[in-house]
Amino acid sequence: MKQAGKNYFTRLTLSLLLAGMGCLVLFQGKLNAQAHTYPAKYWVYFKDKGPAGLLKGKPLAKAARAHLSQRAIERRLRRGSGPPFFDYSDLPVYKNYVHRIRAAGFRVWTISKWLNAVSVFSTQDSVALLQSFPFVKNVSPVRIYIRKPVKRKSIEKSQNQAFEKALQTHSLHYGKSYDQNAVIHVPEVQDLGYNGAGVIIGMLDTGFNWKHHKAFDHLKVIAEYDFIHHDSNTANEAKDSLFYPDKPGQDSHGTETLSTLGGFAPGYLIGPAYGAGFILAKTEYVYSETRIEEDNWVAGIEWEDSLGADVVSSSLGYTKFDNGFKYNPKTDLNGRTAVTTIAAEWAVRKGIVVVNSVGNEYHRRPTTLITPSDGDSVIAVGAVNFNGEIAFFSSDGPTSDGRIKPDVVAPGVSVYVVKPYTTDQYKRADGTSFSCPLTAGVCALILSAYPNLTPMQVRAALRNTADNAANPNNLYGWGLINAYKALFYAKEEVAGFNGSTIPESIELSDVYPNPSSGFMSVRYDLPKEMDVTIEVYNVLGQEVKLLFQGKQFAGANHLISWNGETNNGEPAPSGIYFIMLRTKQANAAKRILLLRQ
Numbered sequence: 001m002k003q004a005g006k007n008y009f010t011r012l013t014l015s016l017l018l019a020g021m022g023c024l025v026l027f028q029g030k031l032n033a034q035a036h037t038y039p040a041k042y043w044v045y046f047k048d049k050g051p052a053g054l055l056k057g058k059p060l061a062k063a064a065r066a067h068l069s070q071r072a073i074e075r076r077l078r079r080g081s082g083p084p085f086f087d088y089s090d091l092p093v094y095k096n097y098v099h100r101i102r103a104a105g106f107r108v109w110t111i112s113k114w115l116n117a118v119s120v121f122s123t124q125d126s127v128a129l130l131q132s133f134p135f136v137k138n139v140s141p142v143r144i145y146i147r148k149p150v151k152r153k154s155i156e157k158s159q160n161q162a163f164e165k166a167l168q169t170h171s172l173h174y175g176k177s178y179d180q181n182a183v184i185h186v187p188e189v190q191d192l193g194y195n196g197a198g199v200i201i202g203m204l205d206t207g208f209n210w211k212h213h214k215a216f217d218h219l220k221v222i223a224e225y226d227f228i229h230h231d232s233n234t235a236n237e238a239k240d241s242l243f244y245p246d247k248p249g250q251d252s253h254g255t256e257t258l259s260t261l262g263g264f265a266p267g268y269l270i271g272p273a274y275g276a277g278f279i280l281a282k283t284e285y286v287y288s289e290t291r292i293e294e295d296n297w298v299a300g301i302e303w304e305d306s307l308g309a310d311v312v313s314s315s316l317g318y319t320k321f322d323n324g325f326k327y328n329p330k331t332d333l334n335g336r337t338a339v340t341t342i343a344a345e346w347a348v349r350k351g352i353v354v355v356n357s358v359g360n361e362y363h364r365r366p367t368t369l370i371t372p373s374d375g376d377s378v379i380a381v382g383a384v385n386f387n388g389e390i391a392f393f394s395s396d397g398p399t400s401d402g403r404i405k406p407d408v409v410a411p412g413v414s415v416y417v418v419k420p421y422t423t424d425q426y427k428r429a430d431g432t433s434f435s436c437p438l439t440a441g442v443c444a445l446i447l448s449a450y451p452n453l454t455p456m457q458v459r460a461a462l463r464n465t466a467d468n469a470a471n472p473n474n475l476y477g478w479g480l481i482n483a484y485k486a487l488f489y490a491k492e493e494v495a496g497f498n499g500s501t502i503p504e505s506i507e508l509s510d511v512y513p514n515p516s517s518g519f520m521s522v523r524y525d526l527p528k529e530m531d532v533t534i535e536v537y538n539v540l541g542q543e544v545k546l547l548f549q550g551k552q553f554a555g556a557n558h559l560i561s562w563n564g565e566t567n568n569g570e571p572a573p574s575g576i577y578f579i580m581l582r583t584k585q586a587n588a589a590k591r592i593l594l595l596r597q
Contacts, residue, residue: 255418417429
């Protein structure tokens with residue numbers, strides 16, 4: 001009987017296993033069938049940009065500038081990797097190609113000029129049709145990521161009570177946000193009067209509910225756009241969408257990161273760059289988990305570039321690939337493969353400081369780095385507690401090609417942020433999502449003081465003054481940032497130290513572009529700090545526009561721009577003008593030809 005019972009249970013177990021395998025096969029078959037019949041997103045890359053792609057020289061530059069704001073043009077001239085400052089990548093995607101894709105029945109979701117591609121909804125069966133168009137270079141899936149939330153550990157609730165109890169002697173009262181600012185020496189910089197004023201920061205996140213909490217009463221929002229619903233409301237929307245219904249709390253994460261960077265409620269919360277202007281892009285979708293679709297991210301950063309963003313803060317972290325397509329960490333995290341990384345590198349070339357979370361993937365195995373932090377020019381930020389100890393969740397490098405990542409670290413444990421959906425309450429939060437905006441805020445402070453620094457000079461200022469600069473590694477990078485030291489390192493960069501030289505004389509470079517239809521810039525050098533006046537005159541010797549008057553520090557490549565308007569704000573007529581730089585020591589002038597169209 002015992003043996004018979006044993007055989008019975010053996011047969012029963014085998015039967016259940018076989019039945020389970022059958023169900024699994026049927027389920028997998030159903031998934032495979034859905035992949036063929038249910039629409040998913042694909043990138044469609046084009047071979048060229050149509051007739052505009054044949055342009056060269058000044059006609060190319062003119063067409064490339066057409067879709068950029070004057071603020072974006074000026075930033076390119078200040079900090080971009082040029083000349084040329086406007087190139088093929090800035091040309092729009094050829095409209096006829098997009099029209100033909102739509103006419104074939106495909107829904108176009110995003111259009112990327114930098115990638116020369118569109119993302120579309122397509123079934124796997126229809127991919128062959130997309131590939132058959134003669135102007136299509138190739139088709140590949142859009143990667144969709146799931147961001148992993150960090151579970152708070154009560155043991156790390158407050159690492160250094162001494163900070164909160166310290167008698168604050170600074171010009172601002174930081175309240176419980178003092179810790180996160182003090183360990184990176186933000187208060188010392190803000191005591192000097194820098195708060196991000198004059199700098200525009202772009203943010204890419206889940207949405208932003210910024211119109212109700214008192215910490216945002218001062219906030220300067222220049223523009224906002226929802227790349228999920230394609231409208232100008234980045235807060236949660238009380239409407240359904242066929243593809244993307246908003247979930248309650250969708251905008252919480254973005255609201256928290258925004259407060260970390262730009263909040264201002266003295267006695268409670270102060271962000272490093274509360275005086276900056278902000279461009280807000282909702283690119284992440286929260287439903288059951290936070291879905292980060294790379295095409296929305298690319299569209300967001302291109303849009304922020306066009307509006308003139310100086311710094312982009314992106315608190316993204318990826319754990320798994322929701323649609324089965326992924327990048328290989330052993331080969332693809334090389335700064336040249338992932339779509340978001342390619343877009344981030346384009347942004348840096350165009351003069352934007354790109355700051356990205358290194359990820360919340362832990363450091364239990366080699367290389368838990370996430371994209372686009374693998375980009376060579378992207379400032380990847382890890383997280384530490386208030387004692388400078390690495391956070392248990394902070395991802396590490398290296399990149400696939402052996403480069404050290406992260407670049408730097410900042411507080412990402414027990415960071416004080418606004419509590420979403422309240423008007424005056426706060427909470428603590430963990431994640432590299434918060435060390436990233438703190439670092440972006442420090443970048444804005446540096447640019448507020450020295451607006452001509454390139455993204456690579458800003459990165460150098462952060463890395464070379466961090467506390468692990470002598471021995472960088474793949475856990476801490478160059479170490480915990482120091483805003484005060486970075487500011488003075490940046491001053492030396494501007495003044496001409498660290499290998500360069502102070503100009504020997506006052507020089508005014510050639511105006512670009514010249515002739516111009518209404519916007520132009522000129523660079524100038526000063527051998528020492530001095531009072532400077534820069535004006536535009538007409539051929540009769542009459543002042544048309546006062547561009548600058550005040551004290552200017554020594555250094556090369558100062559930049560000044562003229563938008564073609566008079567002191568009264570009216571367009572100056574076509575004709576010959578002169579930009580005049582005057583000091584007590586010497587004067588310099590350059591001729592301009594203004595040609596109105």
